[in-house]
Amino acid sequence: MLKHKGFPSRLPGSDFQFTIRRDNKSGPTALNARERFADRRPADRRADAGFIWALYQHFGEEPFERGNLDAGRLNWVFGREVIPAEDPFDPASYEALLRIDVRRVQASFPNAFSEEFIE
Numbered sequence: 001m002l003k004h005k006g007f008p009s010r011l012p013g014s015d016f017q018f019t020i021r022r023d024n025k026s027g028p029t030a031l032n033a034r035e036r037f038a039d040r041r042p043a044d045r046r047a048d049a050g051f052i053w054a055l056y057q058h059f060g061e062e063p064f065e066r067g068n069l070d071a072g073r074l075n076w077v078f079g080r081e082v083i084p085a086e087d088p089f090d091p092a093s094y095e096a097l098l099r100i101d102v103r104r105v106q107a108s109f110p111n112a113f114s115e116e117f118i119e
Contacts, residue, residue: 001028001094002067007058016047018054019068023094029071030092033079048076049109055082055100063099074098081105 001023009019036048051073055064063085066074074082078098085099
């Protein structure tokens with residue numbers, strides 16, 4: 001499992017996790033898109049926004065390996081802002097390649113690329 005050096009481990013000032021420390025002994029958790037309802041808590045929305053901001057700051061528009069990114073957090077943005085970068089895609093692999101769909105990020109999080117975004 002690739003560990004993304006320099007990637008934030010969590011949303012500052014919260015318990016929302018962005019990375020995992022070690023691989024799962026029973027194998028990686030499969031990625032699947034989770035439904036984001038309009039009535040989600042503001043803290044959950046901030047966590048999604050902070051995660052997208054961190055992904056963009058760390059990887060930009062280039063494909064990146066899933067590695068130690070938390071599957072629970074990825075599932076909230078997977079299939080929308082974060083999409084598979086390879087075909088065929090293995091959702092249960094730490095080596096799976098993903099990429100950010102910049103147009104979708106701009107639609108979902110209009111200020112995602114500004115420095116003030118996560119404040």
